[in-house]
Amino acid sequence: xxxxxxxxxxxxxxxxxxxxxxxxxxxxxxxxxxxxxxxxxxxxxxxxxxxxxxxxxxxxxxxxxxxxxxxxxxxxxxxxxxxxxxxxxxxxxxxxxxxxxxxxxxxxxxxxxxxx
Amino acid sequence: xxxxxxxxxxxxxxxxxxxxxxxxxxxxxxxxxxxxxxxxxxxxxxxxxxxxxxxxxxxxxxxxxxxxxxxxxxxxxxxxxxxxxxxxxxxxxxxxxxxxxxxxxxxxxxxxxxxx
Numbered sequence: 100x101x102x103x104x105x106x107x108x109x110x111x112x113x114x115x116x117x118x119x120x121x122x123x124x125x126x127x128x129x130x131x132x133x134x135x136x137x138x139x140x141x142x143x144x145x146x147x148x149x150x151x152x153x154x155x156x157x158x159x160x161x162x163x164x165x166x167x168x169x170x171x172x173x174x175x176x177x178x179x180x181x182x183x184x185x186x187x188x189x190x191x192x193x194x195x196x197x198x199x200x201x202x203x204x205x206x207x208x209x210x211x212x213x214x215x
Numbered sequence: 216x217x218x219x220x221x222x223x224x225x226x227x228x229x230x231x232x233x234x235x236x237x238x239x240x241x242x243x244x245x246x247x248x249x250x251x252x253x254x255x256x257x258x259x260x261x262x263x264x265x266x267x268x269x270x271x272x273x274x275x276x277x278x279x280x281x282x283x284x285x286x287x288x289x290x291x292x293x294x295x296x297x298x299x300x301x302x303x304x305x306x307x308x309x310x311x312x313x314x315x316x317x318x319x320x321x322x323x324x325x326x327x328x329x330x331x
Contacts, residue, residue: 103257135322142219143258143306143322189258201246201310202271203320205258 101126101192105206112213118162118177120209122190125171131193132173133203134164138186146188149173160184185213217241219323221307227329233295236326240289240309246270247290248310248320249282253303261305264290276301297330304328 106121124130134146147158154166160183164175173190190206220239228234240247249261261280262272266287275282279298284290294301304327308320 140324142324143308143320145320191258201248201263201320202260203248203250203258204260205250207257 101130101204103190103192103204103206105188105190105209107209108207109210109212112180112211114182114213114215115179118175118180118184118211120175120188120190120211122164122173122175122206123171124173124190124192126192132164132166133191133193134158134162134173134175135189135191136186137189143189146175180211180213182213182215185211187211219307219309219321221305221323221326223326224324225327225329227331228297230299230330231296233293234297234328236292236294236305236328238290238292238307238309238323240307241321244309244311244321245287246310247284248308249290249292250306250308251303252306252325253300258306261292294328297328299330302328302330 102125104123112118132149135143136146137143146162147156147164149156149166157163162177164173166173187208187210189208191203222237226234245266247264250258251261252258260274262275262282263270264284267284281293304325306325307323310320
């Protein structure tokens with residue numbers, strides 16, 4: 100079974116500060132990992148994903164995440180927070196292969212607040 | 216291209232009533248998924264269609280939930296009779312086929328269901 104844990108349901112940063120949202124996963128097979136963002140009254144938008152290859156993945160809006168197999172982590176970072184980054188962020192792992200391909204297991208979500 | 220469309224965006228119904236949620240996927244996307252987020256909890260998988268067939272319905276909570284995808288196009292999710300614990304946000308997503316998991320979902324904006 101796969102699971103995802105996001106440390107911290109709420110993270111608050113100052114504008115211009117580093118954003119770090121933590122995600123740890125458990126998976127019995129090599130995982131595909133995703134970060135999604137949800138802005139108010141909108142759907143889930145893909146920020147970035149890791150499938151194979153380079154472990155440092157760059158996404159939209161200046162975000163990036165690094166897959167660390169030894170730590171079973173996929174933390175999301177952004178060097179300088181912007182007010183527009185305020186949203187809820189979700190880490191997810193994919194069930195690759197078999198009859199459950201495409202099925203995502205999500206973490207609990209982290210609400211990011213950016214203050215001036 | 217048009218995105219994934221869900222309606223209604225909000226629905227408030229009384230316990231015991233029936234509600235039908237609809238999802239229109241991106242044209243040409245064979246895969247269609249339903250997810251649900253109950254308040255305070257993580258987003259959870261409900262089921263997965265490939266065209267008109269149910270590929271995986273392991274996440275359906277009970278037999279009060281019925282999902283259909285007529286002709287492999289739009290999908291409906293009916294809750295009958297609705298209970299208080301069914302309240303939450305119901306998300307639909309679609310994707311093109313990729314059995315290795317290397318794909319990109321597109322999510323709809325969700326339907327917020329409130330059962331009173």
